[in-house]
Amino acid sequence: MSEQAILFDTRSIQRYIFSGNTLKTNIGASYLVDHIFGDILLGKVLSPEHRDKYEISSVDFTSWQTAAEPVKTLPADCYVAYIGGGNALLLFRKKEDDYRKDIVTAFTMQLLVDCPGLKTGAAIGDIDLSSPEKFQTSLNQMYALLKQNQNTVFPRVNVPYTGLTLACDVNGEAANFYDTEGLIDKTPRFFSQEVRAKTQAAMDANIELRSKFKEQLGGVYHFPMELDKLGQREPKNDIAIVHIDGNQMGVRFSSCQNLAERSQLSREVKEQTEKAFANLLDTITKEYSKYKEFLDLKNNYLPIRPLILGGDDVTFVCPAQMAITYAKRFMDFMNQDLGILTVGGSKQISSCAGVAILPTAYPFFRGYQLAEQLCDAAKAKSRKDASTCWLDFAILHGEQAPELSQIRQNEYTGALGNMHFGPYRVDDDTDKYALTALIRCASVFRDALPSSKVKGMGFVREYDHRKKNEIILPSSKVKGMRFVLQHGKADIHTFMEQWHHQNLEMPDIPQWENYTSELWYGADGAPLETPYVDAIEMMDYILPEFAG
Template sequence: MDFKAILLDTRSIQQYIFSGNQLKTNIGASYLVENLFADALIRAVEEVCGAGSIDEETWLKVAEPDWESMYTACRVGYIGGGNALLLFRPEIETQKLRDVVSTFTKIALVEYPGLKTGAAIGNISLDKNGNFLGNADGKTGLDLLHEELKNAQNTVFPEVSLPYTGLTLSCASNGETANVYDKEDNRFYSWEIETKILADRKTAEREAPAEKELLDKLRSVVAEEDRDDYLRGWAFPMKFDELGQKETEDYLAVVHIDGNNMGKQFRECSTLTQRKNLSISIRKKTICAFNALVDDILSCYDDWHFLKKIVRPDGETLLPVRPLILGGDDMTFVCHAKLALQFTAFVMRELKENGICSCGGIAILPTSYPFFRGYEMTEQLCSEAKKRMRQDDAPSCWLDFTILHGEQAPQLSQIRKQEYHDVLGRNMHFGPYRVDASGDMPEALDNLLLAMQEVHFGPHKMPMSKLKEMRRVLAAGRHEQVQFKQQLDYLIRNNPNSKMRLPAVEAWKTYEKELWAENRTPYLDMIEMLDFCLFREVENSGREG
């Protein structure tokens, strides 16, 4: 059966969400992106075609719908990943499809300011099972719509903000025209920033929409009898400085996790049914993985004495984590810096247990550091992890991390070239690290965690002054490195109980002789991450005197 169709996308989502330095604007922006199609697009169709003219539920609730059986003027094919597909009955005039796009963009301009969208109108042929029927060139209608959207991205650049004339006040958050006065904050904002703030503001008449949407999302995968009590007495932070940081440890972490080869999986979907079911399945698994993390946090929270416990006036305790993007094939959250490695590994392992291999990037930065820069770095770190992942024959999960501070180069490659090479030009960063590997692999994340635990709690705990000296020696020449290691060996020979020894990690024995092997060293990462890791005391270090 032939259908008329509209394929829509949202552009520059990450820049829209993460461009502000206030957590509440990031939260509000994420909420607006999440609800754009489910709200504004549905309303646009009903405004043009009439109330009840769109079937917005079948694609979500029916696993194997009959796509030829269509009793409304329009139905949703799928919504997800920043895209939406609408199918219209063949007798619907093409002008009405144009009117839908026009009405949708008008709603978006007023109620979702700053969001850039694109749309392509065409025809799609489907059988009852959702099989795409191709043309003489073998291309399906969906292929042609994607091509049209791609061409539009390179040729059409929508202007979605009021122009700044230079004679009006500029918004301190995004530089646009400050045309709205916020009474609660007692300052002027651009309409885009104000809309983001209002999306996460609680009033006497209503809950904060973004908070309600997040809790509804998390509760949707919880057993029905447990939903009412889920997270009772707990809340997610709404400011960057509410993640449990203390004044002496004022760091947070930005974490970005992205599924591996997801584009390939969607391209391999031969039917619309497969495509929409895959989208729904990935969304559910991602939410479940984050829910499992929340459950783990609740069970461990009282043992984390390094956290600054924050209780709101309503009695709710703030969690040390805040999700910003959740529900697609990627996930982004902020958390206390000491918890980032464990949280990231936990989520990635949960995803793998549910059939999704992923890679992750962790940027650790001061709380006052420009947030968008931190997020950009997580994307670069995730890309580095994916590069390493592609070298494996079997599916694998990798993560990479960096610590940001002060004035640094904008690119990860530049930072590592300038700050993480010794005098011989060797790279001192050992990662990325594999999350799902056994201890036999030197790059296994468990080996890094074991090394840090032993250095921190082991019976041969090396003094911090010696670790700082080791950090300096690693960047020096071979003579200094060999001399440092000989000094450690001499101290051990003269005192078998000496604390001056390297951590006992079996897979790192190759690196013990000269601290380096094959132009690599794992010890700098170990030293740098000591301040940003959660430890459990080690009873037996595995190293005899």
């Protein structure tokens, strides 16, 4: 038996959330995206005072959250099948008059008022609930229609900028709202309606976040609402945008046999994600006092702010020095059996991460785009084994090419090959691409101490466990290695001769023992590669006492 259906989706979510460089608008935008279906579609369009016009006498929008058995017949005129991942599926009992287009119209019109700038799409069709096979086939057809509509329908969701209108300096749209109270940046002036909506939602977002993690915050700690309150300190005041995405989650959802399983998996994935983030917050609060050595944290602000925390898709911002640590911890927690996942296969969620390091004042959306591209690069490594976890990173310095591939081509191509060694394996310490190997080497390179022997030169001290002696590496040599690695074998050979002549040795990294003599290595005719450029670049962005 088939039922009438509307499948909604939210388009260009990341561009909507990160279109402004103000953390408060990013926070509010994320909150709006999470609540449009519950607060606007169900709370307003299909509210009791409005649903009569669509001949809907009852709406069931809660039982999907607890349903354990397949739905064969609808318990109400309108049944919410699931909400999650930017999608919402609504089922309707068939009647003589079809009001589904009217519902879509009312919903999108209300969005223009409550969430200007947010683009959505919809597909209207039928869902067959008679068997798992027919359900999956009809749902796939709905998604195919939704995709077709994305490519043919381009909604206008902002008041056009005519050239005679003041442009909003936050997102460039028409500045048609005057902020008399200075809510946005404490100065009364004109902004766009989109910025107004996001800013007003930011306070609700903060209240919801505090409530969700009240046990971890303990009434003591707070999430920052501004980027400059994350604790970054001059001269290394960079921040990091960390984007983490679960591996092959589409496959896990497509394996669901019915609506009940799909809804249950959606709920459990969200619970797993929030539990993993709660565990991360526990580690942060426990070591909070230690951060004062290198961060300027005031008023008990935490050095992390989640921006997207829904399903398996997570984005947070933090000081650059803590990005690798926090990303690794969160991914490790996600990849544990937390006693939550019961459907969809594995009890864990493997994931990949992209870490974009950039100056605080750098355009935020540009940083997020890079983090997404880095996550995609990490996912490319995981495709051989979806159960593995990988992480890639990049550092933005001023004007650079917009695409990750261009940055790597322009800035990380040496005479012998590609100088970027990653992505790095997070869940295996024995792999040559192990993230722990990078952390180990970067920590050796960064531990520079002044020496009276060489005026103005720093030294890197490391203990060699095999030879039981202390190795002293001049930091000028470490920095110089970055440039030598760009050149050919002759220059590297000369550099290493000088290195050994001074009785210096490379850091003892067991996973990289093939690289210590010539710095570059390629097994069995494979392209040459070197891990040391990454380690040198991450010297200032890895704190081994936290990342080990």
